[in-house]
Amino acid sequence: MQPIISAAQMREIDRLTTERYAVPSLTLMENAAIATARVVTExxxxxxxxxxILVFCGRGNNGGDGAATARLLANAGAHVDVVLIGMIEDTKGDARINLARLRAWNDERAEREAKENAPLEAGLLSLFECESDAGWEQLRASVLTAPHDAAIDAIFGTGLTRPAEGxxxxxxxxxxxxHSTSVPVIAVDIPSGLDSDSENAIGEAIQADATxxxxxxxxxxxxxPAAHHNGNLVVAEIGSPRELIDEAKSQLFLTDREDARRWLIQTRYTPESYKNTHGHALIVAGSRGFTGAxxxxxNAAMKSGAGLVTVATPASVQPLVATQAMPEVMTTALAETDRGAVSDEAINYFRKFAERANVIAIGPGLSSEDDRTRSFVRGVVEERPTAVVIDADGLNCLSPWPSDLRGSAEHPIVLTPHPGEMLRLLGTKDKTALDDRVAAARAFATAHKVILVLKGSRALIAAxxxxxxxxPTGNAGLGTAGAGDTLTGVITGFLAQAYGTLKxxxxxxxTVIAAACTSGFAGDLAANEIGMRAMTASDIRNHLGEAFRLLDPAGEIPIVAPR
Structure with a gap:
């Protein structure tokens, strides 16, 4: 995983790279240009x-990155038009050095050609300084009418905190x-128009193909939603030591497939392992009319690798759940209300049954209308003998979240709300409470000592x-019916394996991080095969095996005895 840093932290890292490690800031800018030019070339x-190539430059260091990139692309044979929004005389520092080099580039090329007595295999470079509205209109009528194969956005970078104007x-x-005419746009550091420290747009912003x-x-x-402006994200190392990034002590991280791979390696099936080793997942789910969840x-818990899976469900719907579930999934009947939902009369039986489980999940299709169901859920969570995963109506039964109900290191509580459920947990209908999803998730998780998986286009996992x-995994196809039930099953199955194998x-x-990453990756594989529109929750589950094989191929190949 990678730390996600703020604009202020980035400035400090750059400063310390120069002061502590004697890496010139101009070298950092050149390395940034090399990385950007490589992406454009690819x-x-x-x-x-x-x-x-068209390059738009601002007057700050982002513009300096763009100017250096323009020079490198021209050296590689491209015909580059650079538009500086401002005048070189208004720039300073490294940005001014690189912009001034553009002005001198053609003269330097002519000198080299004269010295070598032969034309150089280089492109062309033109610099246009735009200091007025009249100058902009002149550019619109001239250079900006010409077609370009690609465009580079080096206007603002990480320094913008108010809407762009003028x-x-x-x-x-x-x-x-x-961009709307299929010309690829590459942004340097951040698509211009975004505040790098906010996920919410502050005004109109670049829609990039790559950043x-x-x-x-x-x-x-x-x-x-700001991330959707970035296109394909490339994180470039430009010379700042890793220890400086670690010293920034970020509390926000981007996970990746390596996190899932590492977990899969830790919990690999071995020649001596068997169903009990891989853990027992106990799932309380279903009610009259909601057996599919x-x-x-x-099924998702089973396909995720759990050794044993039992679905505990109201007695009247147990036969239907048993026929809908995979034959490998066991069921058990619970006492129910007159509406066909789990009743608190089942609590004693369930507590006894739960002694054999490694993890409990509660909520999918459960119903939250009856006080007896709500009482059952509260009792299970309060007196849990294992980690517990709470989703859907399990969350609704506990909304607003009780202030005295907390998770623990020994028996963690994992909550998996979508935004609507999150608002109910918070006890509000005010959607602005989730304007800053990171802050809302962090505040709730720390206040109640839970692991919170706030679902959305990119799930947040708060510790x-x-x-x-x-x-970062997943796609719009995962917004289909039953995908949340499937994710809960995968998380529960992974926890069963972790506690069964690693104890x-x-x-x-x-484990939750690995489960979310793997489930999303399975959804990506399903979308690549059948498209997002036709994807169902079962397709996500059915691509888990392929996700495992791609993430940990060595761990999924059986050891064959010599003949």
């Missing part, structure tokens, strides 16, 4: 000869216009200690 199939806004609109961010991702690179959750993790060494937080 987008254009690896050959820049004769390609036409010629900067016109440049953003122009780049979005050509090259330096050293570490920023919040607007990875947290939606119970089956989906149980009791204040850390928040952004899961006291199991790490619930890392």
């Amino acid at each position: 987008l254009l199939s690896g050959d820049m000869s004769g390609k036409s 010629r900067h806004l016109e440049a953003i609109r122009y780049l979005n216009q050509i 090259v961010t330096m050293t570490a991702p920023k919040r607007a690179n990875v947290v939606p 119970a089956a989906l959750c149980g 009791p200690d204040g850390r928040v993790f952004v899961n 006291a060494n199991a790490d619930a937080l890392q």
Whole structure:
């Protein structure tokens, strides 16, 4: 996983890289340009000869990155038009040095050609300084009417904190216009128009095909909705030592497949392992008319690798749940209300049954209308003998969340709300309470000592200690009926394996991170095969095996005895 850093932390890392490690800031800028030029070259199939590139530069260091990138692309044979929004005389520091080099580039090229008595295999470079509205209109009528193969956004970078306006806004609109005509746009560090420290748009912003961010991702690179402006995100190392990033002590992280791979390796099936080793998942789910959720959750837990899965469900619907679930999934009947939902009369039987389980999940399809069901859920969670995962109506039964109900290191509580359920947990209907999803998730998790999986286009996983993790896997196809039940099943199945295999060494937080990543990855694999529109929750479950094989191929191949 990677720390997600703020604009202020990025400035401090750059400063310390120069002061403590004697890496010149101009070298950092050149390395940023090299990384950006590499991404542009790859987008254009690896050959820049004769390609036409448009670069918009602001007056700050982001503009300096863009200017250095323009020079490198011209050296590689591209025809580069650079538009500086301002005048070189208004710039300073490294940005001014690189912008001034553009002005001198053609003269330097002529000198080299004269010295070598032969034309150089280099492109063309033109610099246009735009200091007025009249100058902008002149550019619109001239260079900006020409077609370009790609465009680079180096206008603002991480320094913007208010909506773009004037010629900067016109440049953003122009780049979005050509983006809509399939001209790829590459943003340097952050799409201009975004505040790098916020997931919410502060005004009109660049819609990039790719973003090259330096050293570490920023919040607007990875947290939606701002993240959707970035396109493919490339994190470039430009020379800042890892220890400086660690010293920043970020509390926000971007997870990746390596986190899931590491967990899979820790919990691999071995020649001596068997169903009890892989853990027993006990799922309380289903009610009259809502049996599918119970089956989906149980099936996902089974396919996630749990050794044993039991779905505990109201007695009247047990036969239906048993027929809908995989034959490998066991069921048990619970006392029910007159509406066909679990009753608190089942609590004693359930407590006895739960003694054989490694983890409990409660909620999918459960119903939350009856006080007896709510009492049952509260009793199970309060007197849990294991970790417990709470979803859907399990959450509704506990909303607003009781102030005296807390998780613990020994028996963690994992909550998996979607935004509507999260608002109910908070006891509010005010949607602005989730405007800052990271802060809301962190505050709730720390206050109640729970692991909170706040679902959305990119799930946030908040830990009791204040850390928040952004899961990058998954796609819009996962917004289908039953996908939440499936995710709960995968999380529960992973926890069963962790506690069954690793026992006291199991790490619930890392397990939940791995489960969310793997489930989302399975959804991505399903979308690649059948498309997002036709995807169902069962398709996510059915691609878990492929996800495991791709993440940990060595662990999924059986050891064959020599013949």
